Amino acid sequence: MDCRIPEHELIACPGCDLLHHTVVLPLGARAECRRCGYRLYTQKPQGIERPLALTLAAFVFFVLANTFPFIAIEIQGITREISVLSAAIELYHQGMPGLGILASAVIFVFPLLQLAGMLTVLVPLYTDRANITGCKTLRFVSILAPWSMMEIYLLGVLVSLVKLATYAHVTLGVAFWSFAALVITNTWITYSIDRHDLWRRLESLS
Amino acid sequence: MSGKDEISARAAGFVACTICGKLHRILQNQLDIRYVRCVQCGAKLHSRKPHSLQRTWALLLTGILLYVPANIYPIMITRDLGRPEENTIISGIIALWNLDAYLVAGVIFVASVVVPIMKFLVILYLLLSVHRKSPLARKQKVRLYHITEFIGPWSMVDIFVMALLVALVNMGGIASVEPGMAAVAFAAMVGVTMLAIMVFDPRLLWDNER
Missing domain, CATH: 1.20.900 (Dbl Homology Domain; Chain A)
Known part of the structure; x- marks a missing residue:
């Protein structure tokens, strides 16, 4: 199997299937899909x-x-x-x-x-x-x-x-x-x- | 992915679990992945929801058909000193309006008439626009999809109001409220259209990009 990119660093947008690299967000920030605007993940306190x-x-x-x-x-x-x-x-x-x-x-x-x-x-x-x-x-x-x-x-x-x-x-x-x-x-x-x-x-x- | 190169999970050979988001690398010769389950949460894996368009069409049409008896038959029967009075959804709203209960009439009108009809139209529009160019940008269509997904269940408000009146106004011979057949059709309509939204795959809107 070809696994050049480790999967855990990628996320597919549930709204449009676009692949994104995940980044560590500052507290309270939100990552949105570049293409469709879907809220991918956030950094919630506690x-x-x-x-x-x-x-x-x-x-x-x-x-x-x-x-x-x-x-x-x-x-x-x-x-x-x-x-x-x-x-x-x-x-x-x-x-x-x-x-x-x-x-x-x-x-x-x-x-x-x-x-x-x-x-x-x-x-x-x-x-x-x-x-x-x-x-x-x-x-x-x-x-x-x-x-x-x-x-x-x-x-x-x-x-x-x-x-x-x-x-x-x-x-x-x-x-x-x-x-x-x-x-x-x-x-x-x-x-x-x-x-x-x-x-x-x-x-x-x- | 940096800069302009945009690639979908499918194009890159991945399938994302629809429940937990876990990415799975699928080889070309494993495209028939119907029986493969997510290694993390155990949900069935599919790159796109199976038979999404057919299922959405079927559920949407069922919902529209159910909305007909929901409006023809009475949703509740009120008895005041023995005299029965049947009310449909629409006649109930008109009666409330005439009693100057504008707020209540407005809430019921939005939940029982505006939301279902808007939902039918949005699902219909999404289904028709999957394979066609349409004036709305795809980003707006996705937003429409999520708004409809969110407000859909709120139609149930009228059923709850009816059920509460049945439970509260049960004063033996003096006054009573009975549920009407339309309630069953209406509740089924809400359930079926919620399913229609769930089986629709918004990712299909983005697949024919190039």
């Missing part, structure tokens, strides 16, 4: 510690959001209280089991698997231990990413609350604020990670 801390925080918010009452409404003296998952469960019981399962997957199961997956990847990297499942888990997390829709659910919650506010008295529970915090933390995790860097770290450990 690339392991920060996402690890945020993932742990997200776990706490996740537990709180799914144990405490989410929203309570009162119409004509009748109060009704729901949890985060109630919307999905109600769909299931109202003759739409498929949609109910889909909804619980995108607002509960997939986000939970993603957080668990991130921990499985980040903890061994943090402690500098070799991790045989790390690469497979990170692949799984990457494929799952677009199907996690907590932030969209939060927008749906806000819209339906505005819709109901004129007819009913709405009370926001502990779970609502935890869920909002979870969405913010989750987005923050995405921005604190550089995937290219994470993959190369996994590569050097194995």
Whole structure:
């Protein structure tokens, strides 16, 4: 096999397949593809510690959001209280089991698997231990990413609350604020990670 | 690569893993690499996503077809003291507008009408422009692709709103909200068009350069 150029010093742009030499970036800098502008990689500060801390925080918010009452409404003296998952469960019981399962997957199961997956990847990297499942888990997390829709659910919650506010008295529970915090933390995790860097770290450990 | 010489990974004999980015050197006689997996993450290796255009076309057309029942059938049925009132996506938006709930009507309109139609048009445009010269620069097309990829799932907002109203307004005989058939078609449309974007390979836009 002809291997004049060592492969680890090259990167192919995922957007247009153009080859680039990788260079060591200063902190906070970003490398973009010369041809299509795709963000190739960045130099994030504390690339392991920060996402690890945020993932742990997200776990706490996740537990709180799914144990405490989410929203309570009162119409004509009748109060009704729901949890985060109630919307999905109600769909299931109202003759739409498929949609109910889909909804619980995108607002509960997939986000939970993603957080668990991130921990499985980040903890061994943090402690500098070799991790045989790390690469497979990170692949799984990457494929799952677009199907996690907590932030969209939060927008749906806000819209339906505005819709109901004129007819009913709405009370926001502990779970609502935890869920909002979870969405913010989750987005923050995405921005604190550089995937290219994470993959190369996994590569050097194995 | 320094200076002007631009070479794609494929032209240089490399295949980059679509999941982890790891480069693999592939010999000419190994071009049929369908069964080769990435040495790092185990994903299937392919220089370009397999049958990208056919799959995108199929999923796009499925999405457009699903959008028809999504708009014809009611998305939710509201019962106020026993009287059922069926609302489609469009009639729901008009009702909200008439109630002066402009913000909510606007959010639902963008998520359920503007985003899906824009998504159909963008995917259609990308598919048609792979083999053709088009007025937009390729860099802009890639940007369109990534914007569409990002905003696609946000269409689900209307489904979540419906589901939340079903869960919240369930007051026994006084008032209730039931989900309508259109919700299934709409959710399927969102899923299918997300897949259409995923199976489309933006690298194809750059392959016929010279």
